[in-house]
Amino acid sequence: MKLTPRLALLFRPARVTPAGPARRARRRRAAVAVGVGLALAVLLQAGLGLAAEFSLYLRDPGYADKELRLRKQFAAHPGAPSVVMLGTSRTGYGFYSARIREAMAAGLGGRAMAFNFGIPASGPVGHLTYLRRLLADGHRPGLLLIEVLPPTLAALADGPLEARFLHGERLRRGEVETVIGYDFPAEKTRREWVRSVTVPWHALRFPIMGRVNPSSLPWHLRYDWSRTEDPAGWTTPMVTDLTPAQAEAGLTRAAGEYGAILADMHPTGGGARALADLLALCRDQKIPVRLVLMPESEGFRALYPPATTERLYAFLAELEAEYGTPLIDARGWLPAAAFTDGHHMLRPGAEAFSDRLVREAILPFFRGR
């Protein structure tokens, strides 16, 4: 068959010049460099991915740092009555654990241990995950306080509120499907986890950089929350003096964050189910639990319409009835001056809240045992 000239052009053999020894050596060097580079890149990715799967120190520094401190506290106070509070940044600033431990020790006439396990932007799904990790590591508190942040119970279009912060890369493989069961966006969460093991140098860059050079990251990406914590997990509030204008601006910011959710909140979302499962887990593990509604300023409480408040208390009453977990309602315990933004406590607020918590809830619990 005779090809047309244009088609024949397709099959025309190319002219090739033979390579000399120097050129061959250069090519060999290039091939080795590219090959080694590729192999090492794959190895480095796989190595970090594997390390992250085994160590939460890389994957979830917020949790890992807390856990390490908690371990030290348990080791420092073996066998002492212990109270751990799981919560959000509200707990982080408000549960003054060292002060609580001292008050407990004085009240109970011996040693005591109190630990603040407040992690910012967490919620019931995160708390359930953390408790499972803690139990797996052998930590069992004498009393577990669980903060209830009402907006995290809401059924939102994109899953629980905490799904916006508890990304797939912060979870272990076995935890991914669990959080998806609580309405976390399935595809996104799975994809984030997969990326954290396939390209961990990119997916885990913020936790890593947060450890290596935190000042190179903006605040919202820094995972070095633990830097400002004391050994008992309490985060010392950075703000000491607050002008009324700053407090007002803080409240406005908080209202922008939560106002729309609270305006028509139904505690029926994945967060609400996770809270129930968390209480069920505690019941199974025979861990005494108290739910805590943290203090809020009058201005912040005004964000709750009556119907929302009614639904919230009805839901918590149901939980109390089903799991026997009393509610500590501290919402009205503190005046507006005790907060930076209507719900995060300043130091005097944390002291007042902690003192009252010990007096009205923790000491009666341990004395009653």
Added chain:
Amino acid sequence: MPLSLFASADAPPKTDWPYFQKLAELLPEPFFHTSNFLLFFLAVLAVYWTIPRRWQMARIWVLVVASFHFYAAWSAELAFLVTATTLADYLFGRLMDATDRQKVRRAVMVTSIGMNLSILCYFKYRGFFLNELHDLLVAAGRDPGYARLDMKAIALFVPFGISFYTFEAISYAVDVYRRKIKAETSLPRFLLFILFLPHLVSGPIVRAGDFLTQTRRPKRWNWVRVQVGVQLLLMGAFKKMAIADRMAVFCDPIFHEPDRYNTGAVWMAVLAYSIRIYCDFSGYSDMAVGLAHLLGYKLTNNFNMPYLSKNVGEFWRRWHISLSSWLRDYLFIPLGGSRGSNLATCRNLMITMTLGGLWHGAAWSFVLWGVAHGLLLVTHRQFAAFAKTRPALDAALQTTVGTGFRILLTFFSVSLCWVLFQPDLFPNPQKPDLILNGFERALAMYKQMFGLHMGLPLPLHNRSLWYTAGFVLICHLLVTRGAWQWVYDRLPAPVLGAGYAACLCAAMLLAPDSGSSFIYFQF
């Protein structure tokens, strides 16, 4: 008048064809450093090199199809538009070669240039000119009532890379007309010249004479070339992800709302922007050149450490070399270049740089940026002539200290000009106080810089900015002194490979929250 009266659309029109919709899902962004693109490119690479070497034309077709799909994933309709104009340019070229009649050849060349410039103006400058026209009419008391039109319905999206491939097509038409090259007879080769995916979206602006000859050489797998390609790809990715995007965190908020920040922060933002724009565009160019190398093609080098230039003229010989040489060959020299009087040369410089500014963006800020560079070039020209007649001054300027001073002065002048290099923004309901006009924003920047103003500090701790600036400076010095090449030649291959892996991991690790688009994609 609202600035967005004739605004460009935010996103390209959505295609109705399911095939291209699927393609858009697979390749959502035309960025070289995204995982989706790299997977796409690996597939292209695999097919390309699997084809036997003797089937060169088949390989060219593979690249043409891949390049078309790369563009069509982002906008199928615009991909067809680019292909159609390329076909037209091909025919114009053939037509020019088919006749010896100078008048006909000239008419065909003018038609080709006219077509390309019309399309460029329609998509890129339509809004700008209509806005100006509207302003003029309103000022004259004859409101044409454009504000009543549905602007969203008539908004156009500026095709990515339109300024780049328009210039390539124009240079081809002019070169064929001048008989510098023969018109390309092979359609796939010509399609590849314009559509070649490494340079399609943001340059470098290739010349037909350089590129088309390469398409005729059969490509064979060459490890040295692959190494160079991988190296450039990694270097570009590092520049973009670890430096440019990181610097954007410092400068973007300040360039958007300068009056909220203090004087020191604004000055540092200018430094950050200078680093950012260099690493952003040179990083993109490195990646483009690297990708081309992996396919066996060599694109022109677009940057040569421009911030070490000793004067603005040298800066333009080192910055965006493919554009500056294009402007020199197809605008400055035809205008008369530096052959005429001093005044004529200065005029030619000003015209060239002003049009060069307008090429970058349809806004007065870009025009003024071009004017500012024109003035700098003219000033330098006059000063150089002045210094030449004063040997002592000339000798002082040639010393190490003098050279250092000149480099710093050039960097300072260029950085001050970058403040003007800002597009107009479109109204953002969440930020009603935003200054929309690029020029007004630049003025606000200058006001903050040259007055002592209190305000917010840098958005991030400045340590990171200084580290990055220091790193860029050290890299420049190592390359200039030849130290890098000396080390590179002596490094054992495995160590070099380890360096590549480390570079990749570092780029990934240092990338900020969300990668920004390439600055030059808007042009």
